[in-house]
Amino acid sequence: MRILVDQNVPLVEEFFGELGEIVRLPGREITAEAVRDKDILVVRSITRVDAGLLEGSRVRFVGTCTIGTDHVDLDYLRERQIGFASAPGSNAESVVDYVLSSLLMLAEEEDFVLTDRTVGIVGAGSVGDRLRRRLEELDVTCLICDPPRAEQEGRDDFVDIDTLIERADIVTLHTPLTDEGEHATRHLIDATRIEAMTPGTLLINAGRGACLDNAALRRRLEQRADLRTVLDVWEDEPAIDEALYGLVDIATPHIAGYSLDGKMRGTELVYQAMMRHYGLPARRKLGQIKPDNWLRKIVLSGWAPPMEALSLCVRACYDVRRDMLGFERYRRRLGLAEAFDRYRAEYPVRREFSTLRVDLKKNTGDLRDAIEGFGFKPKLANK
Numbered sequence: 174m175r176i177l178v179d180q181n182v183p184l185v186e187e188f189f190g191e192l193g194e195i196v197r198l199p200g201r202e203i204t205a206e207a208v209r210d211k212d213i214l215v216v217r218s219i220t221r222v223d224a225g226l227l228e229g230s231r232v233r234f235v236g237t238c239t240i241g242t243d244h245v246d247l248d249y250l251r252e253r254q255i256g257f258a259s260a261p262g263s264n265a266e267s268v269v270d271y272v273l274s275s276l277l278m279l280a281e282e283e284d285f286v287l288t289d290r291t292v293g294i295v296g297a298g299s300v301g302d303r304l305r306r307r308l309e310e311l312d313v314t315c316l317i318c319d320p321p322r323a324e325q326e327g328r329d330d331f332v333d334i335d336t337l338i339e340r341a342d343i344v345t346l347h348t349p350l351t352d353e354g355e356h357a358t359r360h361l362i363d364a365t366r367i368e369a370m371t372p373g374t375l376l377i378n379a380g381r382g383a384c385l386d387n388a389a390l391r392r393r394l395e396q397r398a399d400l401r402t403v404l405d406v407w408e409d410e411p412a413i414d415e416a417l418y419g420l421v422d423i424a425t426p427h428i429a430g431y432s433l434d435g436k437m438r439g440t441e442l443v444y445q446a447m448m449r450h451y452g453l454p455a456r457r458k459l460g461q462i463k464p465d466n467w468l469r470k471i472v473l474s475g476w477a478p479p480m481e482a483l484s485l486c487v488r489a490c491y492d493v494r495r496d497m498l499g500f501e502r503y504r505r506r507l508g509l510a511e512a513f514d515r516y517r518a519e520y521p522v523r524r525e526f527s528t529l530r531v532d533l534k535k536n537t538g539d540l541r542d543a544i545e546g547f548g549f550k551p552k553l554a555n556k
């Protein structure tokens with residue numbers, strides 16, 4: 174079999190090598206011509222997979238090593254009986270790490286205490302629900318807006334989007350991008366809702382760029398710079414709005430999910446689905462592959478205020494400023510659109526919080542809970 178795989182997918186030889194000949198291309202160079210004589214296509218989110226790409230090709234299975242599927246015409250694949258798999262949940266932990274790192278950084282810079290703020294989570298799936306659990310471990314009040322879940326589960330503890338915007342100090346978006354149905358999310362946060370945000374609100378988008386009206390956000394920030402903003406995803410990536418980029422507090426090029434762990438899990442999930450599709454045993458396992466972990470543990474030698482200890486662990490493991498400054502360095506050298514793709518292609522190794530062991534002395538009760546609640550691995554030292 175001939176397999177075409179996006180260049181940003183890790184562990185390709187390890188997982189797909191035994192299936193046939195592998196060809197690798199940058200996601201934006203995966204064209205109809207490149208695909209025509211391939212049997213399997215493995216992409217990430219930047220390749221539009223539809224009739225324009227696949228019609229007349231030999232492709233019988235498509236995998237996307239991502240959670241989002243808005244770049245794939247699923248109806249077309251179904252009609253043509255082409256097998257399909259995505260990687261649900263694969264990098265959800267990593268997105269949560271990104272949001273928590275951003276929150277701690279802004280809390281330090283703006284001198285606020287996270288536990289005094291109400292966080293509104295829009296979309297409570299793999300990402301949003303994990304985020305809620307970690308924040309609640311710290312006693313941060315969360316409001317949840319997820320109408321599809323509220324309907325399916327008959328929940329009356331969720332709120333609607335306008336109530337969330339009215340009541341939350343921090344609004345964080347984790348919805349898929351959808352265009353159809355009662356709960357479509359394109360421009361869910363539109364000009365009216367952006368206007369309704371009270372001054373000082375912190376708005377985070379780590380879902381999909383077009384869930385938020387970027388032009389309307391730019392207008393508000395140009396007129397009154399009274400919102401704090403964290404954007405990882407943008408409309409029209411990689412050709413994002415340069416003026417908006419300059420107005421945002423934390424601007425990153427769609428890397429919230431880019432931990433090595435999340436990417437590797439994405440490859441494994443697609444591999445497993447592909448083997449099922451072809452009726453073959455899935456012998457390769459992620460557990461057999463041990464990536465380098467240059468920072469294995471941190472030792473806290475006594476009690477510390479939990480927020481300070483957390484801040485130390487977060488900065489050591491994944492500090493979002495590394496990506497913000499790295500992206501800006503690339504932008505000055507290459508221009509914004511090229512920097513967007515190049516930074517992602519050359520992304521430095523990043524591990525999830527869950528890979529970092531934090532050694533603690535005995536009797537540090539609330540510290541242990543905070544460390545564990547935030548996603549790290551606490552361990553009580555013998556002495």
Ligand SMILES: NC(=O)C1=CN([C@@H]2O[C@H](COP(=O)(O)OP(=O)(O)OC[C@H]3O[C@@H](n4cnc5c(N)ncnc54)[C@H](O)[C@@H]3O)[C@@H](O)[C@H]2O)C=CC1
Pocket residue numbers: 240241242261262264265268295296297298299300301318319320321322347348349350356357358361379380381405406427428429430431
């Ligand atoms: N920035 C990044 O690097 C990454 C971004 N993503 C994006 O985040 C999205 C969410 O990821 P998961 O939580 O894993 O997906 P998920 O499918 O587990 O959860 C999405 C949740 O959004 C809810 N939802 C749908 N429409 C809604 C609406 N109108 N209002 C409020 N909630 C709504 C759904 O009911 C569901 O509970 C993905 O679809 C993807 O687009 C995912 C991974 C990485």
Ligand SMILES: O=C(O)C(=O)[C@H](O)COP(=O)(O)O
Pocket residue numbers: 181217218219238239240241242264427429430431
């Ligand atoms: O999984 C998703 O959904 C994402 O948004 C990915 O983390 C994005 O990665 P790329 O597809 O842009 O490499």
